[in-house]
Amino acid sequence: MGEKERGESAPRQRVSFFCANGHEVRPAFALEAVLPDTWDCPRCGFPAGRESAAPPNAPRNEPYKTHLAYVRKRCSACALVAARPDRLVALSDRDRSDVRRPVTVRKAR
Numbered sequence: 416m417g418e419k420e421r422g423e424s425a426p427r428q429r430v431s432f433f434c435a436n437g438h439e440v441r442p443a444f445a446l447e448a449v450l451p452d453t454w455d456c457p458r459c460g461f462p463a464g465r466e467s468a469a470p471p472n473a474p475r476n477e478p479y480k481t482h483l484a485y486v487r488k489r490c491s492a493c494a495l496v497a498a499r500p501d502r503l504v505a506l507s508d509r510d511r512s513d514v515r516r517p518v519t520v521r522k523a524r
């Protein structure tokens with residue numbers, strides 16, 4: 416009944432994909448579709464491959480990083496300041512051309 420209203424469906428094929436946790440997923444593809452090498456496993460989210468004997472490796476999760484760690488990663492100047500706060504360079508309104516003048520940093524108490 417539904418098929419008559421929507422027209423004829425394209426011929427399909429079921430293809431098996433296997434993840435590293437031993438799950439099998441069988442999505443349907445059109446016969447003329449180009450088959451993907453991997454498919455995300457709907458049960459565990461790992462990538463699944465076509466060969467059950469050699470499923471793709473599980474993705475490596477990066478360890479948790481703090482917001483400050485991400486900021487330091489993006490900003491090399493932040494890393495420099497973190498490594499050598501005693502060498503912190505500041506711009507003064509009086510003399511912006513002399514940017515290499517070191518400024519003493521007081522430690523917060």
Ligand SMILES: [Zn+2]
Nearest residue numbers: 434438456459
């Ligand atoms: Zn899985």
